[in-house]
Amino acid sequence: MTKRHILTITAILSLSAFAGAAQANADFNGAGQQAELDCEGGAVDINGANNILVVHGSCTRLNLQGAGNRVTIDLAKQASIAITGANNDIRWKAPATTKPKITSVGVGNKIYRAK
Structure with a gap:
């Protein structure tokens, strides 16, 4: 194996390891649907109305627009x-006694820790 091949393989392995560490995001757009999502440690963006959603994956952020x-x-x-x-x-679940930073614009929104 030449030195060039070794450098190429090393670069590919390094990029693969870096890509695996990146956080994913989940996006949902819809109305009147039921779904399960996985944010894989990243953020989730939801746009829609009258949906029933369950989001897994230790999410760092929830952005929701809708009713x-x-x-x-x-x-x-x-x-x-x-x-x-x-x-x-x-309804949110978080480790131990931690609480998320919450911002709510609109009327009638209920945001609370799940039991």
């Missing part, structure tokens, strides 16, 4: 929830 959604989400230790809309019901 009448019911979302249950697993959060990371340092997470945030940002809601714009009306009558959304957000």
Whole structure:
């Protein structure tokens, strides 16, 4: 094997390791649907109305725009929830006693720790 081949293989392996460490994001757009999502340690963006969603994966951020959604989400230790809309019901789970940073714009939104 030549020195050039070894350098190429090393570069490919390094990039593969770096790509595996990147956090994923989950996106959902819809109305009147039921779904399960996995944010894989990243953020989740939800746009829609009257959906029932369960989000797994120690999410770092939930951004929701819409109305009448019911979302249950697993959060990371340092997470945030940002809601714009009306009558959304957000149930979050987080490690130990940690709480997310919460921003809610709109009326009738309920955001609370799941039991």
